[in-house]
Amino acid sequence: MATSLRTYLDHNATSPLRPEVAEVVLRVLQLPGNASSVHAEGRAARAEMETARAAIARLVGSKAKNVIFTSGGTEAANLVLTPSFRRLGQTGATRLLIGATEHPCVLHGHRFAAERTGIIPVDGRGILDLAWLRAHLEAAGGERVLVSVQLANNETGVLQPIAEMARLVHEHGGLVHTDAVQAAGRVPVDLQDLGVDALTLSAHKFGGPKGAGGLVLASDQYEIGERLIRGGGQEKNYRAGTENVAAIAGFGAAAELALAGLEQEAARLRELRDEAEAHVRRIAPDALVVGAGAERLPNTLAFAIPGLRAETALIAFDLAGIALSSGSACSSGKVKRSHVLDAMGVEPALAEGVLRVSLGWSTTKEDVFRFAEACEKVAGTLYKRKASAA
Structure with a gap:
């Protein structure tokens, strides 16, 4: 037994769930308003969301306007890993390269055709083979490549040289996404220092509620042409649907606590x-x-x-x-x-x-x-x- x-x-x-976060979630659950409504109740719900957005931005060294709320890290990765993710004024990527040790949400959740996808090998320590990546990027010529590699592995905890990888990819005109789900709240994560174009997060990995996550873009100079969830235009048209305000508020509270200590x-x-x-x-x-x-x-x-x-x-x-x-x-x-x-x-x-x-x-x-x-x-x-x- x-x-x-x-x-x-x-x-x-x-x-x-952290006790302090549970208190926030319970309080916000009792707010009656829809965050898209213009009346006082709606504005109160919206204020909770924007407070959380700012806290999450601080956790990863971003600006609040570049944080897009999703249902979790899986949805966030699925949203951004598409050929239609691009910098404004540029074409999207025609090929996706993924680290061999990625989470299944990246390995199986991207929206590239199988023949347009490649796997970057790792060594016996689990570290990305940058020489292989460099050779592949050089062989790609003018083709734009999107590279997705975890900041920290969920099974082993191994940290990847993301900043070095991002410099290499950008030298060849590519884009970089990092799954920061396991790293955020545990080690310093700064989007600018990492040099990535996008990173993804999940609240429940650092004491927040399940069912809340986010995609964080490096600036407002990006777009995603093919959205996963279309409808009412919430989250600047990136992710439609009435927001889970209580979970988002808990996400922000957990981010604030994680950053403070x-x-x-x-x-x-x-x-x-x-x-x-x-x-x-x-x-x-x-x-x-x-x-x-x-x-x-x-x-x-x-x-x-x-x-x-x-x-x-x-x-x-x-x-x-x-x-x-x-x-x-x-x-x-x-x-x-x-x-x-x-x-x-x-x-x-x-x-x-x-x-x-x-x-x-x-x-x-x-x-x-x-x-x-x-x-x-x-x-x-x-x-x-x-x-x-x-």
Whole structure:
């Protein structure tokens, strides 16, 4: 039977709603007005949205007018990854290049034909192969290319050299989108410093509500000809439909809280992550830490203990009261093969055992201690079986 004391270490899947954000969401839920209405009630709803828009812009170093609200990061990526995304006065991209370790919303959500899409390889650390990208851009000649690469990987936490990549792509006249869903609120994200044309966000990764996200453009000098959701013209005609004002307000409140404590929280989480990693290495000296040679998010630890299958381990941890993830999970909750680990060249036997610990605002030292206790029991059972079989 599962223990009544639960330890939640799956913030990369979703981070629990911050209490302060919940208060904002509940308050705004009770506002009666439609944000498109001109009466006082409508203006009150609109004011909540614009306050949130400004907070989100500050989180990523943008201007509020360039923030477009969507239902989440997936919709935002689907919206921008189209041949009709272009700078004003220019033609759109005719080819899309995607990092090999991208989130499925990019791999499967873009609107380019299959034959107009290419995959950028990564090395064993999960880092983008910039030499491959440079050669491909040079071979493309005058063709305009759109490149989409995650700022931080959801499975491994590995951070990509986005600024360097953006300079390279712009030298060849291309456009750059980065999925900043996992990075925003955890590490500094500045759209201008990154040099990208667009980035996408999701509120529930840093303590905001599920169902709110955004596309942030580098300026107002862009357009998207083919909109996903057409209708009443909300969000400057980028995304029709009555806005989810309460979720958007919560998105803004979470962004404000994340930005205010960003440096201190990153340091705190890195210390806890390193402590969890040290426990894993002590318990299982032969464990693989995925992406160990690369710069990673301060909150993410992906590891595999040889001989331990993720499916079995997840059940054992869950029964011990610990909520973790495997390398990847499909919508039905079944563990499946991770394309991220495949792209990094992780041996299939090890890839099948990769577990992900992801920390967040609610994580404490006690949580890490409970994880270590559970890990010792799970790994101890494995090593006993190995010893008896020897």
